[in-house]
Amino acid sequence: AGAAMVARALWALLAALRAGWCLLPQSGYLHPDEFFQAPEVMAGDILNLQVYYPWEFLSSSPCRTVVFPLMTSGVTYWVIKSLQQLDICCINSYTLLVSPRLLFTIFSFMLDYSVYRLAPFWGADPWKALVLLAGSYVTLVFYTRTFTNTLEGLLFALLMVLVSSRKSSGCSAQPTSSSLIGVITTAGFFNRPTFLAFALMPLLYWAGLIVDSQKSIKTLINHFLKFILCACFTAFVFVTADTFYFTSVSLDNLYSTNKSSLIDVIVQLHDKMVVTPFNFLSYNLNPHNLALHGSHPRVTHFTVNGVMLFGILHILAIGAGFKMLKKCVHQFMLVRWCYRGLPGLLVHSEGSPTLLLFYFVPLAFLSVFSHQEPRFLIPLILPLVLFSASPNRAVKWKLLIVLFNLLGALLFGCLHQGGLIPCLFHLEQLIHSPVSSSPPRHYTLLFAHTYMPPRSLLNIKKTDVHVEVIDMAGAGEETLCQTVQQQASKVTCRDWHIFIIIPGTVRATITKCGVSFKNETLIFPHLSMEDPPQIPVLSSGNWRSQLGLYILELNRDH
16 A cells, blocks of 8 residues: 555656646757647648748648647647737747647646556556656657657557456447547548557457457447448548648639539549548658658667667567567467467457567567657557556666666757757747837848757748748758858848857857857757767867857858
């Protein structure tokens, strides 16, 4: 009882940390997709701000559904827009960043609910599993960010809850869950087609439960019919919404110019039907396209990404997986499978073996693709903590687990590209500071060797032409200097300001460009893994500069 009370208090503390750190906010910048797969697009559509639309959301190449961005970032931006009209809140870089993250943080507690519901079913200690989940930096950092992978993890958790449901009187599957399972599976597929890799084992387990518990063929057909009908209806909703979003201009023109009938509009809509998952798969199944985003060895998820996200828990799961595989091979050699079959393994072995399959089967499917990023695996935290919270597992590794997650939270929540968000906050305040100059000030913001800056955080309306953002990405010295000199030559008036944003590790590059700066602002900390600091320099007195991001204002007089 005492240990359970301590676990409850610890979970409550970690839950408060999750919410509080979201509001601070977290300065770490994990990957451009946390902005450019939802908030950036919705800020342009709903708040009419200057943004950068990624190619996936262009009508010429629609590869992402608009439904989830509208339901998440779109709703939060509509709310703060309405509150601003009522003079209740102000739209600025802070509210633009935190409001979608706060919604995702609230959604993240669906994971906690799922763990609490699933732990007894899978033979795990509920509060031990909740502490493992809430204390993981994956939950604290990744699940509070606006990734499609975050939504994928939440939908995977809901699916596991549904397929693991039982009646109070026995082991039979819940008949009412068939419809919901169809909706969630289809919604997950439209969010990210890779969801099918995560859904495969839960769906096989659910199908096995139904076959094992139902004696009537009519009842069996009823379950699968409900699943298929609800899946088709959900797909219809997504396709219709995406088609209207990506073809809205052409449909408006059709109505206004040709005065077409409703039937003509429906025909036009059918001809321009947008099925984003198929476009996504068509693009990502092309090895040349994947190579543009980075190619990795097929074992990267197993050997690197799993360890990077889950640490010792991933290693323990691999060890247990090999033991399970050895046992299965031994059973096969004894011809025991001839009598029980694979469904028996899935349905009757409700403990560790099945959880390991829920963990490793998606991992294996995702490893087929050459582009492998750690965030692709974050949905697997649920079966992993359930497996690890079983009795006598991971107990002796407590200290290592705590240290690993502290390091992960510090690295990804604070340090990684950690100066870019505060830099945008600073520039937003500078741009919107009250001035009496006429004509208005003109700003050129040149970003070099940073992640792609989300322009929405500058809070600039589309009608404002006095702010220009130039993203140089990882440009070389010659290209960078040429661009800087070109921008400097454009300065024709006193109220033209040029700012160069660059990490301290490549600060020396700018000094070779033949320009001088009148102001320097150092934002600390900022760790660029693309341009990492050198260890000898870190050990000198210049370590703060190496772990910082510079905002340099060009000297106009020079």
